[in-house]
Amino acid sequence: MTSSQLTEAQTGLEATIEGLQSRPELNGARGKVLKFLPEKNRFQVRLASDESCLSVKATNLQFEGADRADAELQTSRVTSDRANAFRVMEVEGRGKGVIALEMLKKGDALWVETPVLSHCRPAQFANSPSWDPEEIVRLWDQFSALAENDKGRLWSLASKNNQFLPPPQELVQTFATNSFGPEENTRMADVADASTGSLASDMLFLLTARLNHSCRPNCSRRVTGGKVTVFAARDIEKGEELTFSYIGFWHDHRFRQQVLQGNYGFVCKCPVCGLPPSELAESDARRRRFDRLDDELPKLRKAKLWKKVLQTCAELWAIRKEEGDETSMFFVEEHERLAREKLGKSKK
Ligand SMILES: [Zn+2]
Known part of the structure; x- marks a missing residue:
């Protein structure tokens, strides 16, 4: 089935409410997940019983299992072993986005895609x-x-x-x-x-x-x-x-x-941009320092200062960690690999 063949009803994500303390009468109620509300960190759900809408935390939602794979995945361009673990949906104020429907572990591959x-x-x-x-x-x-x-x-x-x-x-x-x-x-x-x-x-x-x-x-x-x-x-x-x-x-x-x-065309409201001014200034200082160190790296490599290359790479990773960013840096990994090789050290 291609995504154009999927009807609106088939692409809808359904969930059952569970574990609500404030309104226990709603536990067990089913509804359709309409969108993600990033500022509240909740989902907007329309109840099947009376069509009323309420916002619910992910921990209070049991997402429907077997058939929730995304319409966006019904294409030969995407393969995924974790098709039920995420979903493209409306994110209030940000157009569409991708939301995790299950806990994901660091390093989990989510999908592989070929370009259009x-x-x-x-x-x-x-x-x-x-x-x-x-x-x-x-x-x-x-x-x-x-x-x-x-x-x-x-x-x-x-x-x-x-x-x-x-x-x-x-x-x-x-x-x-x-x-x-x-x-x-x-x-x-x-x-x-x-x-x-x-x-x-x-x-x-x-x-x-x-x-x-x-x-x-x-x-x-x-x-x-x-x-x-x-x-x-x-x-x-x-x-x-x-x-x-x-x-x-x-x-x-x-x-x-x-x-x-x-x-x-958007204003970033991420956790970093939303820091209080003094912490934001510290974050900016760390990133400017990263900029200078990152700039140094090719020069140190050219000068064959391999120990200094390793030191600089370690500092770059440390700054990233302080900023709560654990995404990969292949450019830095490449420099570390080369420096270790030149210094005759085995990796780890
Ligand atoms: Zn930001």
Whole structure:
């Protein structure tokens, strides 16, 4: 069955209320889960009995089991052993997002997905927001070859701000804000520096693009062989929203807000951006220090200062831990591996 064949009723997520202390008469009642309310950290549920709505914590909901696999997963592009563990749903104030319906352990692979669009920016335009007409044609040709169902899902990622653009331009904007390259937490310059000298392709994944942003994300990704694997970067509770970071860890909150508002059109209300001013200043200082250290790494490598490379990597991991971010840093791991090899130490 393809997702276009699924009716609204079939895609709805149902749950039974349990363990409510304040209104025990509701325990055992069934209802439809309408959306996630991030500010309250609750789900909005419409009761089957009288159509009334109430907001309920994940711990007080027993989600229906066998048939709750997401409509977004009914596609050959996604494979998942944990299809019942998460769900794409409306997240109040943030469009759609992905919510954990089960407890996830650090390192759990959630899904593997192949891209719907893939595009390599010519080196001379790589840092330019405007696209060459020939590039636009290449992207539009890929889009034109897609099944109607995929086209529909792709347009559902488009921002309302771009709806008056000509379709090829709207496609470019949708691609630019929803795609990513193979390296997580790595600067474009580092990727361009790689042995081939050419830039890596950016890819758009329909399900993965549903992950919303947090400056303290709980999911990591790894791109290998043209597929993305999304995994839990730390233990995740039932009822938590799954998140990625859309922006480099090393930026302070002012810069992050500027980019997130300018490029993605939202104000970040994540736990880091919501810190009281004095703690936010400390967070910014740590991230600026990370920026300086991260910048040093290629220079230390060039100078063959391997002990210093290891020291710097350890400091980078320590800063990330202090910031509550446990997502992967393949760029740093690569430096550590190389330094250990050069120093003749075996890894762990
Ligand atoms: Zn934030």
